[in-house]
Amino acid sequence: MHTRVKTAKGRKTSSKLWLQRQLNDPYVAEAQARGFRSRAAFKLIELDEMFGLLKPGGRIVDLGAAPGGWAQVAVDIVGSKDGGPGQVVGLDLQEMDSLPGATLIIQDFMDDDAPDRIKAALDGPADLVMSDMAAHATGHRQTDHMRIMMLCEAAFDFACEVLAPGGAFVAKVLKGGTENELLALMKRRFTTVKHAKPPASRADSAESYVVATGFRPETDT
Numbered sequence: 001m002h003t004r005v006k007t008a009k010g011r012k013t014s015s016k017l018w019l020q021r022q023l024n025d026p027y028v029a030e031a032q033a034r035g036f037r038s039r040a041a042f043k044l045i046e047l048d049e050m051f052g053l054l055k056p057g058g059r060i061v062d063l064g065a066a067p068g069g070w071a072q073v074a075v076d077i078v079g080s081k082d083g084g085p086g087q088v089v090g091l092d093l094q095e096m097d098s099l100p101g102a103t104l105i106i107q108d109f110m111d112d113d114a115p116d117r118i119k120a121a122l123d124g125p126a127d128l129v130m131s132d133m134a135a136h137a138t139g140h141r142q143t144d145h146m147r148i149m150m151l152c153e154a155a156f157d158f159a160c161e162v163l164a165p166g167g168a169f170v171a172k173v174l175k176g177g178t179e180n181e182l183l184a185l186m187k188r189r190f191t192t193v194k195h196a197k198p199p200a201s202r203a204d205s206a207e208s209y210v211v212a213t214g215f216r217p218e219t220d221t
Contacts, residue, residue, distance in 0.1 A: 027200050031069070037097075039200065040132065041069035043209075046198035051211050053128050053168050054078060057085040061118060061126045061162065063109055063155050064133030064172075065090030068099050074130075075101035089121045109133060109151070115158050125164035131155035131171040134207075145174045152210070153182055159215075160189055167215040174206045186212045 027039040036042075048054045054077040062071050071090045078086025081101030088102040091114065096104050103121045107114050133155065135147035152171045159169040169190065186193045191214025201207055 036069050036072055037067040038069035041073050042200035043132075043198045044070045044073045044130070046200055047170060047196060047209060047211065048073070048077070050196055050198070051168070051194075051213060053130075053170065053211075053213075055127070058127040059087045059122060059124060059164075060089070061122070061129045061159075062088060062090035062102075063129070063131040063158075064092055064151075065104060066092035066094035066096045068096050068102075068104070070130060070132060071099055071102045071104070075099065087123055089118055091118055109158075110154065115161070118158075119162060122162065126159075126162045126167060127164055128168045128170070129155065129159035129163060130169075134172055148172065148174050149179050149182065153179075156182065156186065160218075163215040163217075165215060165217055169210075169212040169215070171210050172207055173210050174208075183210075186210070189216055189218075190214050191216065 027042050031037075031039045031041060054060070054074060056077065056079050058078040060074045060078060062074060065071050068090065071088050074088045075081050075086075078084070078088060080086035080088050084101070089105070090096070090102055091105040091107060091109055093106065093108040095106060098104065105114075105117055105121065107117065109115075131152065133148075133151040135144070135151060152173055155171050156169060159167075163169065169186075173195070183193065190212035193210065193212045195208050196211055197208040
């Protein structure tokens with residue numbers, strides 16, 4: 001059944017369309033039924049099914065973590081709740097409710113001391129760094145692409161500092177994929193680099209994800 005939303009006085013057309021889309025989105029309904037904080041949880045579930053990113057006992061960094069949907073999935077799979085062996089450290093500039101089994105840091109990742117705060121929270125090298133960070137959209141495609149690529153590059157640089165050998169990196173990008181220069185860097189540092197658009201990513205969204213697996217640390221020669 002398709003639900004239509006009547007236009008209320010003072011409600012913008014864009015708000016009406018957003019609400020109508022939410023009401024008719026099966027992922028939104030399923031997220032509510034399963035207690036996920038956002039439908040985005042299913043994007044990570046599907047990416048994990050494709051690439052085997054999350055493993056019991058894994059150490060995970062979640063950048064752009066709010067409201068916590070990805071962290072919820074990670075906590076369940078790595079087993080960090082109730083003193084389990086895994087670890088999840090998330091960061092976002094937006095406030096988040098606490099999540100058992102995860103350390104959540106409220107800060108802008110682009111702040112100078114943000115990477116050090118994440119490193120201090122980690123118990124050791126990370127097995128996966130995942131970034132769902134996105135800058136506020138301007139409506140100008142090229143500007144939005146440049147902004148999200150800046151975040152992706154910053155997340156990649158950080159991942160190279162904290163990942164264990166064989167680790168993985170996942171980051172949101174916009175239509176057009178990863179810039180060639182950054183893609184070349186990723187291919188030098190990871191065994192496999194692919195782009196993927198999980199089914200939970202809305203068809204009308206320009207987002208996709210770059211997934212890099214098999215991290216290769218630089219060695220002194």
